Amino acid sequence: MTLHRVTTTGRVVDLLREQILSGALPEASLLRQEKLAAEFGVSRVPIREALHQLEAEGLVTMQSHKGAVVSSLSIDDLEEVYEIRARLETWLLEQSMPLLSEQHYQKAEALFAEMVEDRRDENWSNLNWDFHATLYAPANRPQTLALVRKLYLNAYRHFPLPIRLTGSREKMNREHRILLDLCRQGDVARATEHLEQHILMGARHLISRLKALRRQEGDAGRA
Amino acid sequence: MTLHRVTTTGRVVDLLREQILSGALPEASLLRQEKLAAEFGVSRVPIREALHQLEAEGLVTMQSHKGAVVSSLSIDDLEEVYEIRARLETWLLEQSMPLLSEQHYQKAEALFAEMVEDRRDENWSNLNWDFHATLYAPANRPQTLALVRKLYLNAYRHFPLPIRLTGSREKMNREHRILLDLCRQGDVARATEHLEQHILMGARHLISRLKALRRQEGDAGRA
DNA sequence: CGATCAAAGATCGGATCCAATAATATCAGG
DNA sequence: CCTGATATTATTGGATCCGATCTTTGATCG
Secondary structure (H helix, E strand, C coil): CCCCCCCHHHHHHHHHHHHHHHCCCCCCCEECHHHHHHHHCCCHHHHHHHHHHHHHHCCEEEECCCEEEECCCCHHHHHHHHHHHHHHHHHHHHHHHHHCCHHHHHHHHHHHHHHHHCCCCCCHHHHHHHHHHHHHHHHCCHHHHHHHHHHHHHHHCCCCHHHHHCCCHHHHHHHHHHHHHHHHHCCHHHHHHHHHHHHHHHHHHHHHHHHHHHHHHHHHHHC | CCCCCCCHHHHHHHHHHHHHHHCCCCCCCEECHHHHHHHHCCCHHHHHHHHHHHHHHCCEEEECCCEEEECCCCHHHHHHHHHHHHHHHHHHHHHHHHHCCHHHHHHHHHHHHHHHHCCCCCCHHHHHHHHHHHHHHHHCCHHHHHHHHHHHHHHHCCCCHHHHHCCCHHHHHHHHHHHHHHHHHCCHHHHHHHHHHHHHHHHHHHHHHHHHHHHHHHHHHHC
16 A cells, blocks of 8 residues: 655664564663664664654654663553553444454454464464454444554563463453354444453453563562 | 653654644645755754654655655544544543542633633633543543544644634533533533533534535635 | 762764655657 | 657755763772
């Protein structure tokens, strides 16, 4: 669609965003311009512009003459983002459900099957998003969908995949299965209720894992 | 709060954002780097970085080697943004209403009175936002509030004040009065319902004014 | 021995310069 | 006179250089 001509700054932005969202650059990492410039084999200018751009996206915070760090979400913020998602996604589903066609269901089923079968974790986030987005598609709310997607990625960043998924895949699969069935049955109230719980449960799981991780790190720090 | 040390880029960002949101730079305006640089008395570098930053915020769109233009929202997009606002703000009110204290009411009343009395238009947007935000404050949802504020500004931009307000001030005032009273009565259901209608009516008014304006421009073009 | 201040080094922000790309004008051919 | 190729110009993107600011180290003094 938007086929911007590739520019160095743009590529740097994409690379850094990818690394931040994937967790390769954990939160609070220092981003030295010179280091990144050398790493990517470019001058510092596109790095600086990329950092500014990412700052506007909320992924890094910059302090002038001090440096840029990968920004971090507090647990409260994380929870709130999930709650916003729940509020908006239930709304999307409410609108799209009456309009879901067999084609949408087939696509959702295919994505669901892929998520069940694929044992590797790397694609899970994308598949999960695609699954949800498929169910919301008929609502025809591009702005809302883009916003929710941004929140989705933003909430997931910083958490290496094993942390996100450990002990929750089967649960997620079961919930997705139920969600699909409820949609097919046309029960809007129960489907949206289930979706809300699904999202909020995901938040709770992620937060408990995160707290455990921080406790662990705290212990390591004390040792 | 965030007291970054002032940097040229930062100031340029703030200036351009202000000009875009206020309508001084109408949508689809071409933003020539050299022109802006001369205007602000700086080199092109901070201009470029500012433009990139604003692009990430969604206020301008850049095409490499072609230039930057002030981005525009379609009418559909505008309507959708208002609907998102309605969905989120009713949620905020729902949570905050039980927690509203006399202090909040007094602040809201003061802002309301200011909006009624102040015949000048310049402050209206800010006062209006502050009024709404005051009612949502007890919900203690900083992320949501920041997001809604962004949507609020984004939806209002491009519309010179006279267009936004003509023939709607009295209506807005009446609706605000009712909203305040419903809050005081503690009727959550009716208050949120009223708020939703208030926001959606605002959208409808703005869109009709916008369509009239475009029709008018179309006629002028044909003449 | 610890604290404070100064100087050196590191890093960032901004200006200038150069290269790459798109828009525009010019000219040849039909 | 119109169309298409080519050259010129305007504008952007990127690299290098310079000045400003922050950090760190080390020396001096209490």
